[in-house]
Amino acid sequence: MHVLLTAALVVAMVPGAPVDRVGLEWTVAAPGGEVTARVGLDQGRLAFGVDSVLPAAPIGIRTAEADLSDGLTFVSRSSRTLRERYTMTTGKRLERDTTLRESTFSFTGAGGARLDLVVRVSAEGAAYRYVLPDDGPVTVIGETSSYVIPPDADAWLLPYTPNYEEPWSRTTAGAAPVADYGFPALFRIGGTYAMLAESDVDGRYAGGRLTHAGGGGYAVELADATVTADGPLSTPWRVTIVGDLATVTESTLVDDLAPASKIKDTSWVRPGLVAWSWLSERGSPADPVRQRQYVDFAARNRWPYVLIDEGWNASWVPELVRYARARGVDILLWLHWTALDTPQERDTVLPRLKSWGVAGVKIDFMDSDSQARFRWYDEILPATAELKLMVNFHGATTPRGLQRTWPHVLTQEAVRGAEQSRTRAATNTIFPFTRNVTGGMDYTPVTWVVSDRDTTDAHEVALAVVYESGWQHLADRFETYESHPEALRTLNQIPVVWDETRLLSGEPGRSAVLARRSGDRWWAAGISAEPAGDTAIDLGFLPGGRWLAETLRDGGHGLVRESRIVRRGDTLTVPLAANGGFVTALCPYTGSATCDRPIEPVPATVLTVTPPSTETRPGASVDVRATFTLPAGGPITEVRLAPASGGDPVTAARLRGGESLSGSWRLTVPDDVIGTVELPIVATYRWRGRTVHVEQAVRVFVPPPAPTGDAWVSDLPFLAESNGYGPVERDRSNGEQSAGDGNPLTLRGTVHAKGLGMHAPAEVTVWLGGACTSFAALVGIDDEVTTPGSATFEVLGDGRSLAGTGVLRSGDPAQPVTADVTGVRRLTLRVTDAGDGKNFDHADWAAARLSCA
Template identity: 50%
Template sequence: MAATAAAALAAGALVVAAAAPSTASSIAAAPSAGDPHADGTWTVTGPAHTDLSAELSVDSAGDLRLAVDRDGLPVLLPGRLGIRTDAHDLTTGLSFVSKRERTVHESYTMTTGKQLRQSVTMQEATFTFRGADGASLGVVVRVSHDGVAYRYQLGGSGQVTVESEASTFEVPTDAKAWVQPYQPSYETERTETTAGTANEAQPKTCTGDTCSFGYPTLFDVGGSYVLLTEADVDGRYSGSHLDHKDGSTSYSVALADDAPVTSTGPLSTPWRTAIVGSLDTLVGSTLVNDLAPPSKVKDTSWIRPGVDDWSWLSDGNSPGNFDRQKDFVDYAAAHGLEYTLVDAGWQESWVPELVRYARARGVNVLLWFDWNDLKTQAQRDAWLPKVKAWGVAGVKVDYMYSDSQSTFQWYDAILQDTAKLKLMIDFHGATIPRGLQRTWPQVMSVEAVRGEENGQNPTRDIFLAFTRNVVGSMDYTPTWFSRPGRQDTLARELALPVVFESGWTSLGDNPEGFAAQPLAEEYLEQLPTVWDETHLVSGSPEQQAAGDRQVVMARRSGDRWFVGGILAGASDTMKAPLGFLGKGTWLLQTVEDNGGSLQRSVRTVTSADALSVPAAANGGFAAIVCPAVKGRTDCDEPVVTAPSTSLVLDPSTTTAAPGAQITVDAQFTLPQGAALHGVRMTLDRDRLPAGWTATGRDVTAGSLSAGHVLGGDWTVTVGKDQPGGAVDVPVWVEYANPAGKNAPPVHVEQVVHVDIPLHGTVYASDLPFLSQTNGWGPVERDRSNGETGAQDGNPLTVDGTVYSKGLGANATSQVQVDIQGRCTRFDAKVGVDDEVAGKGSVTFIVQGDGKQLAATGVVVGGQAAVDLGADVTGVHTLTLSVGDGGDGNAFDHADWGQAVLTCAD
């Protein structure tokens, strides 16, 4: 049995040792089964060498309470437990039925986080109680070395509607507290206060004498720290927060929006979680992930954390500028950064070209989305495969701002979709992590923080190290060195991406700002974003004698330690004992402030030494520690970048009719430098439209020396049913990344742009837009304008008539399409969509090459569709415009129903 358990543990399996139902000898003052008036207390102790225990009790009224002790001293006072459904009140009148115990061992590997390899042991006890009406309630309690958690279990296979929980954490009123007023964005400021007076720190968002606070919430109870949060939340439930009545000890769990939760039984609720211990225990805790379900993604080889340069923070208009985004790609390529993140403003017309440009330089592109464009399955099915085909490595999704059950169901859906497509994801404008990154390892980071983009607050940053970042990756977006009016020093800004863990670390400055700080550049070139080990070296959220707060964090990657220290408040000396280092001699490479610039020093240390850094007000430092081996003078590893290569396609553009053949010739060269290895060239058949075929073989080379040419050729046949328009035929070359260390292959790609002449009947909604503007969200294809998201409209409907094809717009709107001079007639049924319930007034205009060809008068909501047609003979650029009817554009949802072109055969 022991050998079997050990093998399973080594394989990353869950191993449990179950005990028989408890007897009187294992229960203190055990009640008689089924007696609702008997008191009882059960103690669940942690695994060996831990100092935590939980005491579950039931009183004579049948009320459940849970308390937590550390070293035999109370940390959490007895707090109520229980749950109400629409069918049963399981908060009182409960009687004990049975108890089962087991030891839970888990071994698993993360793709992100403070400690990639986890081995955890938890003691678990499952208690069964019977309600006054005979309904059953399970309470599962787990105790580990770093905390206590419990959840409810409701049996049955039918629908379960949870109306509320009685779950309450009881904290002494004089306990020091660090609280955050609850908003579903989690972007409010944290405040240091006490448990009893926390409401005084709350802005005017309370209801009477009750205020709401967001997770995670930190308390100092007699020198033991308690961080309250929750774990394992998905679409079966909603998120929650804590409600507190002014002056009381009680922090009660409140479901999101105070709305019922409906699930299919049997139901296990999320874990109500208290991380408990010293500050070092809190900072190193993995309890939230330990409580989460195992990974749903078997193959994680495609998941690659890393550093990106992010243009939006320092240059808000840059995401809409192709040339400026290339500057950020060039910077990432030159400095060995894995990614460039393109935020709001990107255009479908040039992103594929930017992706090709970046990947040829060894940089992958991450793409921002408003969640309104990915809210429905239809929207995700339209967008996610498309950007994957472009070569985008991952997406950043923004503006969810909700803890509701429906939003968690959306998280479930998009996580399944991105895992299937092998797209990594970052959630911005999101809820806090609750173990999500263990279950869905493609989640690289989560915002849920008032970060760098929301202004600076050095004190807030200290609090975050002991609260928000404890429970999961935090997309803080640090290192805006050139920020106007910056409130911290350069060295402190440099330390932030070490103090704060994030699987994707989005650097906040622009190429010019980074170039002005070469020592910072050198440090960031070395920076990992995932860690083998994490330690709090020194510091506290509490104010020091000198009037400042500080934290020093050490994180290990391989054989190197990265140390970051930040200070908030008056200048002070920051001390970092180096006891976390192993035996032997080490090189300590430190970057610190020197007036208004940075300076670097290197010295030899051992684990018996301590680093001492004089820091200016709101200052800090960053360091790297590596083994001191003979001949080594610093801790830097070389930055290896992708060489410049050339892939030329002949032809690069061509025109071909349906059924025609195209011969594609490709030549790939490395002009200079060391030979490339593992080279493969192919025409990507998987990305050809349906009905297209290609013949020809892939070309490979074990190595390709500078000046040599790798050539390939293919014959492509256009599908016989291919409609008119433009199609890109991709040819790519991949070779082994010279950076090594399991870096992904470098991907060099070019396309043959094939124009298919328009012919026969062509719908405007099937043509690519040369340009589009719209008064509310994007112009929609084959659906109404809807709301602000793409593909979020309804069937095009005017005065009760539904049109299967067409465009949905909102005044003022303009769409331009290329009709190649091959069409003779444009016709449409135009009107105001029924989704605005008879409101709205618009005008429609058709232009050809800038000349007005046809127009309507004012068309109002509820009016029957108007026939609008024009002779477009010889026209190349067709422009379809919608005006606001002279009374503003509110409710001006305009439909171009059955917008069709008659073109040459």
């Protein structure tokens, strides 16, 4: 990623003393003059407008020290021209080249307080920000930033909630209810569109929203009553994108105003299609067998990712990751943001996921535009980037240029997507002109599982092109896609990264037809919320020569595919069903009957390690041999086989079907580990332009000292643990996501100092080494659960059931559980959700103790 910045600086006349008069007005014109911003100072008050579109409206900022919205005196103006060239990893256009005219207006207020107003204008719109240039801490108590919209202007507005998931509505600027509205907001003023947005919001400040008090007046209100920061302070940009609907839809101004990328090497950032099972079958993320089936489907169709949503378990994810990577599929994992809200959690959880081979994370439920939450974004973004973990923010704020600054952010939700289980064509046709303008949108499209929808099959498929998202999470069951072979065939060909985007036609709430280019191919796609009819596509965007146009659309009995030869300037007419859609692939015509490119799954390979498992002491060495085989097919190239921990690799320039590569190493077990440690052996190779990772591990068990005398289970090291929510707690009840945040273990009013707090389903395994004879505990649902919870409890010795309970519910008496553990090496304590779901299943093993030799 590179940035080219050129600047020509012009300083306006600066008088010997500050100018102090009324009625001052300045203009800042875009290079080429398409857009002109106007700044006014009258009676000490500032105003900002966009020529012929938005009349001047009051602006300013108030701090605890000074009111910089009134009593201002002009000091100076300086101007320069900026040209920036940069490359994105996602978005409507990868290569960006923008030229902006910038003017900085300096003012003083009461007591000599200083304010700079920085204005930037491009061919796509205008923006301003406040700069408080003094050093030292500053407390902002509000802005007077506002907009005056003609009351009769059409308006497409999003009622504000901090997750931006309310339905959009069409109204007028004056008729909109008195309420708060989220960014971006779209207005049609005469024949010109104006979009209001923000850019460059981070932990220095808070997110804003629009407050409508009536008429055509809209004001910016911050999420926090006060914002504190170190000076000098630059606030976010207040952005107005203006022009025809194509200018607004294709605009990159929000990204252009954002800080440059903080990541130099983005080669590891890889957009792509994602198979995601949660929407179509909510329980599937907890089922490793089902997730393996999704991996197999993704591998067959060369989808690069599978997202495992809420419900995954650390006991099986690492092995599933290995299974997937050997087939050319990477795993993404869902996390609640509170699992990463402390430095200790980030330093523990993220490296663990990386060590498993996870490629990225979906982080959910931030649900706030506060300064504190933006400071959390400031912390999680470099932490994930350092580990080369890609990110999808769900339950998140709306994009404000984040994907330019942190290009490993592949997408954000901030939309009422298909997971709401209600799809309307009229709403779908608003998103391309509003929410998706400012950044990648994780709508989770192409869902037949949503039964409450008025869209056609072709409409659903077209969403994969009409909506831009670096990770396109396709949200139905894989069997559903396989039962729609024409849809799957098209989905397998659609890219998610675009070199160019053009709006061909449309109007918010009625229709949207876009053309996007990837390499030498174009994709034209449209969605409609109108009655059946034909749509005409002007192919003037094509280069010269003959092109094959291959269209998928709704037919009388399902999806149909049609082909024709076209040239630049032709009109392609596509029949649309009511609320329908279409996807047209356009490729240079070479005589082929299709634009499809071959779908070639990664070759099946076999990696064996010997021994597969062993037992030894800390610091000991283990002799390991590995053989990597390509049974058939190929060839594969740049083959490398080596221990993950280091060691001399064995290599081969290529392997053909039936050939193998072998190596032997002596590996040392860490001297500070107990329990099971894995010593992975990794084979990598190149296939069709990408590196495939195949991994197997020798599982080495390092037993801890066996307990002696009377021992509390909560004092012993855990060989393994899993928990339905957060960690298993020692001597506390189950809390939230952090260790130690539970309450005292309490059963029917009795507080127990020792024991384990779990959340079903969960289990803990400890080492007895055959040294103990008996186990005893009191079990039940902790008193902290006021809504009925339920669980069953089971004691296992070396995998064999020794004792257990029936279903215990909230308020039931504590039940004693005892077991003879003579000769048992591994003791496992397990709780289940009793078959009715895991909500409120806070299960206590109170006073859990052992009698040992």
